[in-house]
Structures are given as structure tokens and as C-alpha cells.
Amino acid sequence: MIFEPTSLMTVAYVGLAVLLLVMCLATRWPLAAKVGLIAAVTGLYFFAYSAHEGLMGWPTKERMPDRFVLLATVIEEPNKEKSTTGNIYVWVNGLVNNKLVNEPRAYRLPYEKDLHSLLGESMKKNRQGVTQIGRIEPKPGPTGASWMRGAGNDNITIKMSDLPAAQLPEK
Numbered sequence: 196m197i198f199e200p201t202s203l204m205t206v207a208y209v210g211l212a213v214l215l216l217v218m219c220l221a222t223r224w225p226l227a228a229k230v231g232l233i234a235a236v237t238g239l240y241f242f243a244y245s246a247h248e249g250l251m252g253w254p255t256k257e258r259m260p261d262r263f264v265l266l267a268t269v270i271e272e273p274n275k276e277k278s279t280t281g282n283i284y285v286w287v288n289g290l291v292n293n294k295l296v297n298e299p300r301a302y303r304l305p306y307e308k309d310l311h312s313l314l315g316e317s318m319k320k321n322r323q324g325v326t327q328i329g330r331i332e333p334k335p336g337p338t339g340a341s342w343m344r345g346a347g348n349d350n351i352t353i354k355m356s357d358l359p360a361a362q363l364p365e366k
Contacts, residue, residue: 260289281306
């Protein structure tokens with residue numbers, strides 16, 4: 196039987212919680228120490244769950260790679276009835292030194308009408324067999340040190356282009 200990492204993590208924390216319960220009931224530790232241990236185990240569970248969010252395949256809000264190959268997109272348009280702002284989910288494979296990274300990654304971007312149309316056209320070309328290469332450019336705006344700006348995708352512009360045709364060597 197194969198277990199998923201999240202179910203193993205849950206089983207491990209339930210076991211730790213049971214062990215902590217036994218220790219709290221069987222010992223004469225001060226009440227403050229018992230409450231502190233219970234709070235620490237509970238907080239540690241939620242911290243580990245959020246830290247392992249990427250293991251479950253959920254899209255990240257982290258910054259996308261500077262160059263990437265577009266694999267797929269899912270566009271969730273804003274809905275005023277449900278008061279949702281909309282998201283654009285992209286599945287990309289990063290490029291480092293013109294070589295693909297080991298694994299593709301899913302990213303969540305805030306919905307923008309221009310980005311919606313750009314990625315829609317890129318996916319049409321992808322379905323026709325024309326691989327799409329993307330690059331990230333910073334949006335013009337407030338200047339300042341890069342460490343002062345957020346790490347998310349809010350202040351970037353995505354540019355898409357066709358993968359150049361392979362050049363065969365002459366005979």
C-alpha cells in the first residue's frame with residue numbers, strides 16, 4: 196500500500212498528538228508547560244501543512260522563471276455574482292541556459308484581460324504544434340532596490356514568442 200506524503204504527515208502528527216496527550220495526562224508537569232506543548236504541536240502542524248503546499252501540486256504565487264516554455268493555461272475569469280477576482284493558472288517548464296529544468300511548475304497569476312488574450316493566442320499556437328517560449332520583463336513603475344519589491348507576479352509583464360525552427364548543419 197502506497198501512502199501520499201500528506202496522509203503520512205497527518206498520521207505522524209496524529210501519533211505525535213496522542214503521545215503528547217499521554218504525556219500530559221501521565222505526568223505532573225506544570226499546567227503552563229502542558230499548554231505550551233499543546234500549542235507548539237498544533238502550530239507546528241499548520242506550519243508544516245502550509246510549507247508542504249507545493250508538494251500537493253497546488254499552483255504557487257512565487258515569481259515565475261525569467262524564461263520558460265508554456266505547457267498549458269487555465270483561465271478563471273472574474274465573476275461579479277460570486278465576487279471572485281479571477282485567476283490565470285499557467286503550467287510552465289523553466290529554461291536555464293536554454294535547457295529545460297527538471298520539472299514543470301504551476302503558477303497562479305492575477306487575472307488581466309491583456310494577459311488572458313495573450314495566453315489564449317499562445318495556447319492556440321501550442322495546439323497547432325508551435326511551441327511557445329515566454330519571458331518575464333519587469334513592468335515599468337516605481338524604481339527602487341529589487342529586494343524592496345514583492346516576490347510575487349504582480350509587477351511583471353509576460354512576452355510570448357514562437358520557438359525558433361531548428362537549424363540543421365550544412366552537409
